[in-house]
Amino acid sequence: AQTVTQSQPEMSVQEAETVTLSCTYDTSESDYYLFWYKQPPSRQMILVIRQEAYKQQNATENRFSVNFQKAAKSFSLKISDSQLGDAAMYFCAYSSTGNQFYFGTGTSLTVIP
Amino acid sequence: DVKVTQSSRYLVKRTGEKVFLECVQDMDHENMFWYRQDPGLGLRLIYFSYDVKMKEKGDIPEGYSVSREKKERFSLILESASTNQTSMYLCASRASGLAGRTDTQYFGPGTRLTVL
Numbered sequence: 001a002q003t004v005t006q007s008q009p010e011m012s013v014q015e016a017e018t019v020t021l022s023c024t025y026d027t028s029e030s031d032y033y034l035f036w037y038k039q040p041p042s043r044q045m046i047l048v049i050r051q052e053a054y055k056q057q058n059a060t061e062n063r064f065s066v067n068f069q070k071a072a073k074s075f076s077l078k079i080s081d082s083q084l085g086d087a088a089m090y091f092c093a094y095s096s097t098g099n100q101f102y103f104g105t106g107t108s109l110t111v112i113p
Numbered sequence: 114d115v116k117v118t119q120s121s122r123y124l125v126k127r128t129g130e131k132v133f134l135e136c137v138q139d140m141d142h143e144n145m146f147w148y149r150q151d152p153g154l155g156l157r158l159i160y161f162s163y164d165v166k167m168k169e170k171g172d173i174p175e176g177y178s179v180s181r182e183k184k185e186r187f188s189l190i191l192e193s194a195s196t197n198q199t200s201m202y203l204c205a206s207r208a209s210g211l212a213g214r215t216d217t218q219y220f221g222p223g224t225r226l227t228v229l
Contacts, residue, residue: 009153035217045203045220091155093218099144099163099207100171101218105155 004094006104013082014112020067021077021107023092029053034068034075035093035101038086045091051075079109087111116140117221119204125227132191134224136204143209145187146218147171147179150201159202162187163209194228201225 003026013019025034036048051059051068058066063083067076079086092104120135138145146161148171158171160179168179176198180188187206191198202225205218 006155037220044222047217050217099161099169099209100158101146103148103156105153 004092004102004104006090006092006107008107009105010108010110012110012112013079013086015082015084017082018078018080019082019109021079021090021092021109023075023077023104025073025075025092025094025102027073027094027096029096032094032096034066035095036064036066036075036077037091037093037103038088039091039106040085040088048090049077082111084111084113117204117206117219119202119221119224121224122222123225123227125229126191126194127229128195130191130194130228132194132226132228134189134191134202134204134226136187136189136206136221137185138187138204138206138219139185140206140208140219141184142206142219143184144207145181146205146207147177147187147189148203148205149173150203150223156203159189194226196228199226199228 005024032053034051038048039045049061049064063080065078089106091106094102117138126132147159148156157173162168162181178190201223203223204221207218208216
């Protein structure tokens with residue numbers, strides 16, 4: 001079974017600084033997809049960024065980028081120039097050929113003004 | 114934009130009551146999901162459906178059932194609510210096929226259920 005591990009239950013970052021959230025996963029598949037989701041307090045969960053495993057280039061979306069290390073099965077999220085609105089719970093997720101997603105336990109990010 | 118709506122944001126029920134949580138999506142997605150979210154445990158899949166009247170058990174189906182009579186609607190049913198079912202319930206939908214493989218799941222706003 002696929003597992004997704006987020007080893008940092010809580011993280012904090014100063015406003016305007018950079019923070020990296022860690023995620024590792026376990027799979028025997030070669031073709032799969034990885035996602036980072038953001039869940040602000042009392043608000044809807046939304047997609048931040050996605051990565052296809054067959055692509056070597058790391059995905060970027062504005063201030064958000066990933067460091068995808070396929071051999072190490074690592075998928076970290078880097079948030080640059082952190083803003084107060086980045087404060088949220090962040091979930092890493094894995095999906096393969098089936099319908100299911102597998103989620104990590106989440107990292108709660110605090111942004112300090 | 115995809116819209117996934119859930120019938121209630123907050124719900125308070127008593128032990129033993131039958132509880133219905135409704136989810137509706139407007140993107141003609143084949144796949145719909147019900148998750149339970151608890152602190153420190155992340156999201157755990159209860160049930161999912163890949164077509165009308167079709168359902169598959171997820172990781173924690175005990176105590177729950179589901180119904181999908183129409184493509185856009187997926188209901189989660191707690192036959193006899195218990196206090197350990199107090200949680201946040203999230204519904205999601207996703208496209209199927211080749212496009213669906215790379216596509217995200219779209220989430221509803223969640224229903225915070227308290228069972229007293």
